[in-house]
Amino acid sequence: MASAETTPSSWRVYLVGGAVRDRLMGLAPGDRDWVVVGARADDLARAGYVPVGRDFPVFLHPQTREEVALARTERKTARGYHGFEFHADPSVTLEEDLRRRDLTINAIAQDESGSLIDPCGGQADLQSKTLRHVSAAFAEDPVRILRLARFAARWPDFTVADETLALCQRMAEEGEVDALVAERVWQELSRGLMEVRPSRMFEVLRACGALQRLMPEVDRLWGVPQRAEHHPEVDTGVHLMMVLDATAAEQASLAVRFAALCHDLGKGTTPQGEWPRHIGHEHRSVKLLEQLSQRLRVPQDCRELAEVVAREHGHLHGSLDFTPAATIRLLDRLDAWRRPERLPLIVQACRCDARGRLGRHAWPYPQGERLLEAYRLASSVDTAAVARQATESGARGPDIGRHIHEARVRALSATGPVWN
Numbered sequence: 363m364a365s366a367e368t369t370p371s372s373w374r375v376y377l378v379g380g381a382v383r384d385r386l387m388g389l390a391p392g393d394r395d396w397v398v399v400g401a402r403a404d405d406l407a408r409a410g411y412v413p414v415g416r417d418f419p420v421f422l423h424p425q426t427r428e429e430v431a432l433a434r435t436e437r438k439t440a441r442g443y444h445g446f447e448f449h450a451d452p453s454v455t456l457e458e459d460l461r462r463r464d465l466t467i468n469a470i471a472q473d474e475s476g477s478l479i480d481p482c483g484g485q486a487d488l489q490s491k492t493l494r495h496v497s498a499a500f501a502e503d504p505v506r507i508l509r510l511a512r513f514a515a516r517w518p519d520f521t522v523a524d525e526t527l528a529l530c531q532r533m534a535e536e537g538e539v540d541a542l543v544a545e546r547v548w549q550e551l552s553r554g555l556m557e558v559r560p561s562r563m564f565e566v567l568r569a570c571g572a573l574q575r576l577m578p579e580v581d582r583l584w585g586v587p588q589r590a591e592h593h594p595e596v597d598t599g600v601h602l603m604m605v606l607d608a609t610a611a612e613q614a615s616l617a618v619r620f621a622a623l624c625h626d627l628g629k630g631t632t633p634q635g636e637w638p639r640h641i642g643h644e645h646r647s648v649k650l651l652e653q654l655s656q657r658l659r660v661p662q663d664c665r666e667l668a669e670v671v672a673r674e675h676g677h678l679h680g681s682l683d684f685t686p687a688a689t690i691r692l693l694d695r696l697d698a699w700r701r702p703e704r705l706p707l708i709v710q711a712c713r714c715d716a717r718g719r720l721g722r723h724a725w726p727y728p729q730g731e732r733l734l735e736a737y738r739l740a741s742s743v744d745t746a747a748v749a750r751q752a753t754e755s756g757a758r759g760p761d762i763g764r765h766i767h768e769a770r771v772r773a774l775s776a777t778g779p780v781w782n
Contacts, residue, residue: 374399375430376456376471376479383467386488396423396430397459397471400452403432419450433459436499457481464506465513466494494523501529504538508550511566515557522566530570539575544659547576551658555619560610561603577658579650580623582630587638594720596638598629605718614710620664621671621711622718624651628672647672667704670696671711678712681729686774689736690767698737699745705737739777740770 375398381391398406403419411421411430419432434450435458456471456479463469466484473479482496493513500506507530514522533539554563564580567573574581584599595601602623609619628646632639651672655665677692684692698705709730717723745766752765 373401373405374456374473376473378460378471379463379468382470382472382478383484383488386470386485394428396428397433397456398430399433399454399456399459401432402451406430406432434462435459436462436502461497462499463496464500464503464509466496469496491517491520492523493520493526495526495529498529500526501533501538504533504542505546505550507533507539507567507570507572508542508547508554511563511572512550512554512557514566515554515560515563518559518562522569527566527570530566530572534571534575537575539572542576544657548658548660552616552620555606555623556616558610560606560619564603564606577654579627579630579654583626586629586632588629588640589638592719594722598626601718602626603718604720604723605715608714608718608723609711611723612710612714614714615707617664617667618707618711618714620660621668621707622714624654624668625672625675625711625715627651627654644673644676667707667711670704670708671715674708675712675715678709678729678733679716681733686736686771689733689774690740690770692733693737693740693770694767699741702737702741705734709733736774740773743769743773745769 375396377394378397379395381394384391403413406419406421407413410424412424413419413421414429419434421430422428423430432450433454433456435454436449460469460471460479460481463482466482466487468484469480469482470484471479478485483494487494493510495506495510510522510526510530514520551563554560557563564573567576568581568584580602583602584597586598587596588598588601590596593601595604605622605625606619609622614622624647626643626647627650628643628648629640631646631650632643648669651665651668654660655668660668674692674695677695681689681692693699693705696705696708709727713727713730716727716729717725743766748766748769749762752762757765
């Protein structure tokens with residue numbers, strides 16, 4: 363990273379964090395982060411480094427554009443993610459900087475000769491596949507609970523150290539999690555959803571009590587039974603985790619994974635006297651999804667896809683028996699004619715819902731293929747010509763839409779007995 367022109371002899375530069383960890387794990391490293399010991403912010407600025415950190419001194423290297431930070435310590439001054447006071451000057455040692463980090467596996471540094479500096483036992487925890495906090499200072503930043511859960515989803519064969527889970531439980535009980543801002547929660551949640559086994563993120567959050575604080579709509583699904591003939595796993599929370607992992611197995615987009623997360627929220631509000639049936643849960647799921655999305659400021663594309671899937675997934679599951687008219691009405695409700703690019707995503711989310719059940723992870727989902735074929739056939743209708751003919755015959759407003767609907771139904775009916 364460094365060069366003679368940009369690194370005075372009094373500075374000591376170290377590669378830190380994920381790049382070192384990933385190399386030790388045999389993984390391709392992502393972005394490289396560096397720490398400089400023995401320098402001041404003014405020194406880096408004079409050497410051409412570009413300041414980018416608002417809260418503490420972080421710079422971009424003038425040639426490589428990689429992030430370079432001054433070694434620093436931090437002190438908690440208020441609740442929440444931003445409640446910190448940072449101290450960075452040439453007296454701060456590398457070991458002090460490493461000990462302020464979240465997990466031991468992220469607190470390993472490498473010097474310019476390739477030697478490792480590991481004051482917190484990160485290499486041993488990599489060997490034992492353990493996620494362990496560096497120090498009690500972990501409790502000062504509630505985002506670290508989310509990061510811990512996200513790493514658990516990335517490496518599902520790693521276990522969370524008992525003492526780390528106990529610390530997270532205390533943080534949740536003391537309300538530290540409540541101070542998290544929506545943007546940070548969504549940032550970590552969205553990244554966790556995209557990991558190899560997203561269910562692990564929610565298992566860790568639930569185990570420490572943070573899920574109940576952050577997403578009570580999701581947390582309340584555990585312990586809610588479903589009809590065993592449709593859900594051999596019975597428990598709604600268990601089903602949800604299986605659905606999430608099914609989306610990961612298909613390498614689905616974030617929007618599909620979020621839709622999977624929210625598709626059954628309404629089952630958590632079904633009165634116990636109605637269990638294991640959940641009549642009308644789709645409508646309740648949409649309401650709870652709106653509530654959760656507003657609170658976490660979920661992006662519009664994720665929110666819109668989740669709303670359609672929550673409302674219509676039951677209809678997709680049962681659509682093999684739909685008549686041509688019922689199939690066209692379903693496509694109408696899915697807004698397929700105006701948003702055709704979204705239809706395969708809806709089908710994928712519903713397919714993962716169908717497969718996220720005990721013993722059914724490889725089940726076919728002919729409903730999806732049938733619906734996509736119905737869209738293809740119905741799309742052959744020249745709607746402009748139909749509308750023009752309807753207008754010439756005196757049709758106006760909704761009557762024109764009815765003519766288009768009937769033309770699409772005829773297009774399906776004409777293709778054979780499968781649609782009749």
